[in-house]
Amino acid sequence: AQTVTQSQPEMSVQEAETVTLSCTYDTSESDYYLFWYKQPPSRQMILVIRQEAYKQQNATENRFSVNFQKAAKSFSLKISDSQLGDAAMYFCAYRSANGGAQKLVFGQGTRLTINP
Amino acid sequence: ETGVTQTPRHLVMGMTNKKSLKCEQHLGHNAMYWYKQSAKKPLELMFVYSLEERVENNSVPSRFSPECPNSSHLFLHLHTLQPEDSALYLCASSQVRKREGYTFGSGTRLTVV
Numbered sequence: 001a002q003t004v005t006q007s008q009p010e011m012s013v014q015e016a017e018t019v020t021l022s023c024t025y026d027t028s029e030s031d032y033y034l035f036w037y038k039q040p041p042s043r044q045m046i047l048v049i050r051q052e053a054y055k056q057q058n059a060t061e062n063r064f065s066v067n068f069q070k071a072a073k074s075f076s077l078k079i080s081d082s083q084l085g086d087a088a089m090y091f092c093a094y095r096s097a098n099g100g101a102q103k104l105v106f107g108q109g110t111r112l113t114i115n116p
Numbered sequence: 117e118t119g120v121t122q123t124p125r126h127l128v129m130g131m132t133n134k135k136s137l138k139c140e141q142h143l144g145h146n147a148m149y150w151y152k153q154s155a156k157k158p159l160e161l162m163f164v165y166s167l168e169e170r171v172e173n174n175s176v177p178s179r180f181s182p183e184c185p186n187s188s189h190l191f192l193h194l195h196t197l198q199p200e201d202s203a204l205y206l207c208a209s210s211q212v213r214k215r216e217g218y219t220f221g222s223g224t225r226l227t228v229v
Contacts, residue, residue: 004158035217043204045220052215091159095217102210103149103171104218106159 139207
């Protein structure tokens, strides 16, 4: 079974600075997807960024980018120019590319605090 | 209305009550999911419904009963719950075999007293 591990329960960063959230995963599959979700106090999980395992190029979405190391099974999220609205729980998630209704497997989450 | 809508937003129920959580998606997706989010624990997949399969997490107690009458609606029927069932229950939907992730609702905060 696949597992996802986020080793940082909490992180903090100064506004406008850069922060990196860590994620590692374990799988025997070669084709899969990785995601970072954000959960603000409103509780709704919001997709931040997605990475296909077959793509070597790291995904980027505005201030958010990932460092995807397939051999190391590592998938970190970098947030540049941190803003107060970035404060939230961040979850790393894995999904197989095989099968029918592919199930998302989540890490434990990292609570990110932005200091003004 | 678009996206995934969950009702009620908050629910307090006694251990002898019967209640239901409702989820509705307006995205044309063909798979829906129930997740349980407890403090300091990873999100736990409870049930999956899609055109092709219904998948249950065998560790989910029988006091939780899902119902999916069509591809747009998903219910979670609750009866004789325990205080440890208090959690945030999240519904999500997706399009099977597409590379996108899930779209989540805002959840129902359940408190069992």
